[in-house]
Amino acid sequence: MAWDTERTKRLLLDAATEEFSRYGLAGARVDRIAASAGVNKERIYQYFGKKDELFATVLGTRLRDLVEExxxxxxxxxxxxxxxxxxxxxxxxxxxxxxxxxxxxxxxxxxxxxxxxxxxxxxxxxxxxxxxxxxxxxxxxxxxxxxxxxxxxxxxxxxxxxxxxxxxxxxxxxxxxxxxxxxxxxxxxxxxxxxxxxxxxxxxxxxxxxxxxxxxxxxxx
CATH class of the missing domain: 1.10.357 (Tetracycline Repressor; domain 2)
Incomplete structure (x- = not known):
């Protein structure tokens, strides 16, 4: 079965959004994000880069959504x-x-x-x-x-x-x-x-x- 990359990204972004919102950048843990999403943490680095890059993606995504919301x-x-x-x-x-x-x-x-x-x-x-x-x-x-x-x-x-x-x-x-x-x-x-x-x-x-x-x-x- 083909890997659903977009679904995996959405799961990771949702989990990361909750993690960063609760703990901030320094307090967030990649392991918790991966566990919450049910995805291997290596996917985070593959799709989003380092933790600070993931944080930037999360915030940028939510801000762009806000323009329409x-x-x-x-x-x-x-x-x-x-x-x-x-x-x-x-x-x-x-x-x-x-x-x-x-x-x-x-x-x-x-x-x-x-x-x-x-x-x-x-x-x-x-x-x-x-x-x-x-x-x-x-x-x-x-x-x-x-x-x-x-x-x-x-x-x-x-x-x-x-x-x-x-x-x-x-x-x-x-x-x-x-x-x-x-x-x-x-x-x-x-x-x-x-x-x-x-x-x-x-x-x-x-x-x-x-x-x-x-x-x-x-x-x-």
């Missing part, structure tokens, strides 16, 4: 707020990407910047610019970074929620929110959506002001 829809600041809310809900259902990104930053830092993901990030910023016509490449990247930072933080610093909000809130309203996880999530999503909408509106206003100033300078010149 949480599309950037509509235009204007409200569309940006909606995108932030949907991204937040996605990461609540599946914490993999926030965990992998934080592990990457903690363990690799600036060395994590890879040419393999350059095209992905360029495409994502371009799609974001399409949501906010008139916004420059740098401003769009800055705004997107702010939103991603806000949204990705929840799964990895959830302990601060109780320390700063639900556990420190006095009164019946605070107790009710703390006792109802769904209500707490709704409140957090609303805050994120308002923040993203306001940031997008401010960025567009700043871009419009800069364009008017440049036009006036050209006219006077």
């Amino acid at each position: 949480v599309p950037m829809l509509g235009t204007g600041p409200d569309a940006v707020g909606d995108y932030a809310g949907r991204l937040f809900e996605h990461h609540l259902r599946d914490e993999t990407i926030p965990r992998l990104v934080f592990w990457e930053g903690l363990e690799l830092g600036a060395d994590a910047v890879a040419d393999a993901r350059r095209e992905y990030h360029a495409e994502k910023v371009a799609r974001f610019q399409a949501m906010l016509p008139g916004l420059g490449r740098e401003a769009a990247g800055e705004l997107l970074l702010a939103i991603v930072t806000l949204v990705n933080a929840w799964p990895v610093i959830a302990q601060l929620d109780r320390q700063l909000v639900t556990g420190a809130t006095d009164g019946a309203d605070g107790a009710a929110v703390a006792a109802d996880p769904a209500a707490r999530i709704a409140v957090r999503r609303a805050y994120l959506e308002r923040a993203a909408t306001a940031l997008a509106g401010a960025a567009l206003a700043e871009a419009a002001g800069a364009a008017l100033a440049a036009h006036a300078a050209d006219s006077n010149g």
Whole structure:
């Protein structure tokens, strides 16, 4: 019977995704990945290379999938707020990407910047610019970074929620929110959506002001 290479790769990627999400790059073990996938560990090296290369493949794959799973829809600041809310809900259902990104930053830092993901990030910023016509490449990247930072933080610093909000809130309203996880999530999503909408509106206003100033300078010149 012919060996099903693609199935084997999928099994290994799924097992590696779980392993890296839980233990990070340094803590992950190739033996556990292979055992979980039910595949000889030599297949890992054959298909993906060294452990850090497998980690890069896992993260790159999940990020590319995210573009389609949480599309950037509509235009204007409200569309940006909606995108932030949907991204937040996605990461609540599946914490993999926030965990992998934080592990990457903690363990690799600036060395994590890879040419393999350059095209992905360029495409994502371009799609974001399409949501906010008139916004420059740098401003769009800055705004997107702010939103991603806000949204990705929840799964990895959830302990601060109780320390700063639900556990420190006095009164019946605070107790009710703390006792109802769904209500707490709704409140957090609303805050994120308002923040993203306001940031997008401010960025567009700043871009419009800069364009008017440049036009006036050209006219006077």
